[in-house]
Amino acid sequence: MQIARKVSHWHEACELFCCPPMRQWNKNQIENYMRSALGRNTEVCDFKVLGTDPKERSLKSYGYGTPVRIEYRDADNQKKNAVLHTISPGPFGHEFMSDRAQELLWEHTAFNRLPRHVRSLDVGGIRSDGIIVPLGDVEEFCLLTGYASGQGYFLDLERLRDGGELRALDVARADALCDYLVEIHRVRGADAGLYVRRIRELVGGSECIMGLIDSYDSGSPEEPGPLQKIEQLCVKWRWMLKKKTGRLREVHGDFHPWNILFQDGADFCLLDRSRGEYGDPADDVACLTANYLFFSLQRSGTIEGSFKALFERFWNRYLERSRDHEILEVIAPFYVFRALVMASPLWYPNLPSLVRQRLFSFMRAVLEEERFHPDEVNEYCDTSSR
Numbered sequence: 570m571q572i573a574r575k576v577s578h579w580h581e582a583c584e585l586f587c588c589p590p591m592r593q594w595n596k597n598q599i600e601n602y603m604r605s606a607l608g609r610n611t612e613v614c615d616f617k618v619l620g621t622d623p624k625e626r627s628l629k630s631y632g633y634g635t636p637v638r639i640e641y642r643d644a645d646n647q648k649k650n651a652v653l654h655t656i657s658p659g660p661f662g663h664e665f666m667s668d669r670a671q672e673l674l675w676e677h678t679a680f681n682r683l684p685r686h687v688r689s690l691d692v693g694g695i696r697s698d699g700i701i702v703p704l705g706d707v708e709e710f711c712l713l714t715g716y717a718s719g720q721g722y723f724l725d726l727e728r729l730r731d732g733g734e735l736r737a738l739d740v741a742r743a744d745a746l747c748d749y750l751v752e753i754h755r756v757r758g759a760d761a762g763l764y765v766r767r768i769r770e771l772v773g774g775s776e777c778i779m780g781l782i783d784s785y786d787s788g789s790p791e792e793p794g795p796l797q798k799i800e801q802l803c804v805k806w807r808w809m810l811k812k813k814t815g816r817l818r819e820v821h822g823d824f825h826p827w828n829i830l831f832q833d834g835a836d837f838c839l840l841d842r843s844r845g846e847y848g849d850p851a852d853d854v855a856c857l858t859a860n861y862l863f864f865s866l867q868r869s870g871t872i873e874g875s876f877k878a879l880f881e882r883f884w885n886r887y888l889e890r891s892r893d894h895e896i897l898e899v900i901a902p903f904y905v906f907r908a909l910v911m912a913s914p915l916w917y918p919n920l921p922s923l924v925r926q927r928l929f930s931f932m933r934a935v936l937e938e939e940r941f942h943p944d945e946v947n948e949y950c951d952t953s954s955r
Contacts, residue, residue: 594637599653602701603641606691610644633663660762677705717838719830726826726864735875738834743879744886745835750824750853751890758817758847765811767848771902772807776844778902781909795929799905802936806902813899816849824853826860851896855903858883862946863911866924872946884943901935908932
């Protein structure tokens with residue numbers, strides 16, 4: 570096919586990597602990278618930013634990046650063309666460097682698997698000193714972190730579940746966790762569109778509500794009726810919450826007892842921050858307080874005793890110190906996200922059926938209320954009323 574040959578010749582090599590917007594490239598930067606990716610004898614002849622010529626413009630006025638056409642000679646002294654692609658920070662899931670890296674890494678593999686598609690030769694990363702590092706041969710990534718000692722907070726909750734007495738240390742630790750959230754939730758986020766994205770991902774994300782719903786077995790009692798109803802209610806909540814962009818704050822994003830390590834006393838450190846630096850504070854509050862309910866349901870089928878005391882103390886302290894009473898009007902779908910994990914046969918295959926039923930009752934109830942009432946949790950879990 571003549572057209573296919575022209576396209577293949579025009580983009581015989583394609584280098585993809587993430588860079589900040591409006592980066593000013595120079596010949597040496599590009600040539601050094603081309604040599605590391607294509608061979609040390611590669612020579613850049615010229616380069617030009619595409620899309621700046623009025624003749625190249627069309628009705629479409631928005632794009633994800635600014636491509637650069639590169640003319641070069643390869644190791645065999647053959648003159649060729651390549652296009653260097655970038656993605657600029659912006660909406661549509663491109664706010665973070667990790668978003669843009671994800672897309673470019675995917676493109677590097679996917680371009681080469683489709684017949685007649687322009688080939689990708691490499692994907693690269695740009696260091697802070699401007700050096701471009703080729704990554705095309707990388708198959709997976711890893712993360713190296715420090716090591717933190719301590720005991721998971723879930724061990725405290727298991728002890729209480731199994732009949733342990735509520736200690737002064739248990740109260741002090743819950744207070745420390747509450748005060749920590751109050752502190753980080755004071756830090757405001759500046760991008761209103763990011764809040765809309767976080768709410769969209771809460772409902773539609775693969776790790777969140779819809780992804781969890783799809784993980785339930787087709788033969789489970791909750792599928793499709795109760796799960797379908799929960800999904801429909803959550804979509805309605807999304808339209809209410811997406812307007813509340815002023816709530817964007819610094820968050821942990823996965824503030825559950827397995828990600829909290831206590832050392833001596835009430836001193837703790839955190840693991841595995843997830844799903845973005847900013848979001849709604851309700852995410853963190855729901856993540857932790859839902860576990861007081863979860864462990865209490867395992868013990869007695871209701872929230873009572875030590876867990877009820879911790880749940881209500883946490884809520885009273887958080888509301889008093891944060892002064893964020895609006896959280897009670899937005900927290901419902903965040904509780905649903907966490908309860909879907911807890912009720913999941915995949916995540917908790919040995920969970921008693923009564924606990925699972927009461928979690929589903931809780932989810933339906935909080936979604937059908939306009940405002941969450943911390944002192945009515947047992948009513949929310951009452952299966953006879955649903």
